[in-house]
Amino acid sequence: MAEQNTDSTGVPTVGVALLGMGTVGREVLRILGQAESDFTARIGGRLEVRGIAVSDLSKPREGVDASLLTDDALSLVRRDDIDLVIEVIGGIDYPRTVVLNALRAGKSVVTANKALVAAHAIELSDAADSSGADLFFEAAVAAAIPVVGPLRRSLAGDKVNTVMGIVNGTTNFILDAMDKRGASYDEMLAEATALGYAEADPSADVDGFDAASKAAILASLAFHSPVSFDDVHCEGIRNITAEDIRAAKAAGCTIKLLAICERLVDGQGGESVSARVYPALVPLTHPLATVSDSFNAIFVVAEYAGRLMFYGNGAGGAPTASAVLGDVVAAARNVVHGGRAPGMSTYANLPVADFGEVRTRYHVDMKVQDRPGVLAEVASTFSAHGVSIKTVRQEEDSDGARLVVITHHAAEKDLEDTVEALKKLDAVKNVRSVLRMEGN
Structure with missing residues (x-):
């Protein structure tokens, strides 16, 4: 707590340190200034930004009080007035x-840093528990979409079995x-980059690391x-082709990059x-199939x-700042009251279960010889590995035939073994693509 926690009129004050002035930081500062009286009414005290940490002090920042700027975030959070x-x-x-220094000093933290929370959530939470500080991170998962709060509070009396969602707008x-x-x-990645959805290095998004x-x-x-x-088992979308999209449509589905969290029972x-x-x-009948453009959804x-x-x-910037400021209000209320x-x-x-034990379904698209007995050989291979076939679609191809198999649920390791065995069959010229099916 700050040594002086009221202003000259006796209104409680909360000293704030803002670390970072990128897209989100600028929006947070702008909204705080624009709606100052509203925040005071909601909190029962006044938020006062007393320092802003940036990486480059020489960079011009229009509308920002230069006396607040510092390139030493660690010293800023250690100050008694924060x-x-x-x-x-x-x-x-x-x-x-x-953040650990702040929490250990009993100063509440609001972060939008998903990588930090994913890597060190328990350590940060333990530090907050030890000092009695708050740790909020609603913005770290899906920006403006409120899902952390419902999981921590609204569903605290329930048992969550599945969380599945589209949590990366670029992909x-x-x-x-x-x-x-x-x-x-490649065409759509180039467009996403031109529109600002994808970074110059899109790896975090397209390789699934962000999700x-x-x-x-x-x-x-x-x-x-x-x-x-x-x-977290992680695969990205770099290998998805236009042909995969067409095959998904033929199966009554669309393709989404999914983050899937499941409670498994043996x-x-x-x-x-x-x-x-x-x-x-994802079947077109599933709610996640309708999530378009750069929107996110969590089921x-x-x-x-x-x-x-x-x-x-x-x-x-604005959606993420909205989530950040929602947490700021909650944390500041606790400081005041x-x-x-x-x-x-x-x-x-x-x-955490071994990925091989996870049960899912496969959509296997392969090119095969166009002769009698091929379907029986393929079906026998699935059966030999304990994988049941749900549907088979066969089409003529220029130099053979195309076979698309959709399985029932089976263990990931059994499905993988099946695909490897298919690749060794003389009847199978190549396994063109293997995609999982979720949501049904």
Whole structure:
């Protein structure tokens, strides 16, 4: 707490340190200034930005009081007049040091840093618990979409079984445009870059790393168990082709990059957690299939609440700032009035399941010889590995035949083994693509 926590009129004040002045940081500062009286009324005290940490002091920042700027975030959060820290720097190592120092000093932290939370959620939460500070990170998962709060509070009396969602706007824009226009991945990545959806280096998005960080956070919250980024099986969308999109349509589906968090139960009733990210076929009847452009959506299945879906802008300066400031209001209220928000509970401590044990379905597209007995050989290969076939579609091809097989649910390791065995069959010229199916 600051030594002086009221202004000259006796109104309580909350000293704020803003770390980062990128797209989100600028929006946070703008909205704080624009709606100052509203925030005071909502909090019961006045927010006062007392320092802003930036990486380059020489960079001009129009409308920002230069006396507030510093390039030493660590010293800023250690100041006695700082009660609340807003971290929107990004990255992991340095923000971790700064945020831990703030929390250990009893200063509440609001962060939008998904990579930091995914990598060090338990350490940060323990530091907050030890000092009695608050740690908020609504903006770290899906910007303006409120899902962290519902998982921590609204569904605290329920049992969440599945959290599945589209949590990366860039990849959804690319896949949605490929679906609607029949364009290639490379064409749509170039357009996404030109529009500012994709960075110059799009790896974090298109390789699934951004979604994997968010999946780790969601799984930890939903299942009250520690799940880190390294626990998440991760695949991206670079290999998705226009032909894959056409095959998905023929199966009554669309392709989405999904973050999937599941509570698994084995034959003896033992529970474990699965967190994974990959492109998958989603039936057009599923609510997630309708999520278009760069929008995000998170689908939750709970024991008593049933099916819920949270939808909206999952990225961008203003939407992310909205989520940050929602957390700021909650944290500042606690500074002014006392009390503390629910912490990050990991009491269940469920193990992370081996990816090979996860049960899913495969859509296998292969080129085969056009002769009698081929279908029987293929079906026998699936059967030999304990995988049941749901549907088969056969089409004539220029120099053979095309066979598309959709399986029933089976263990991932059995499905993988089946595909490897298919590749060795003389009857199979090549396995053109293998995609998972989710949502049914």
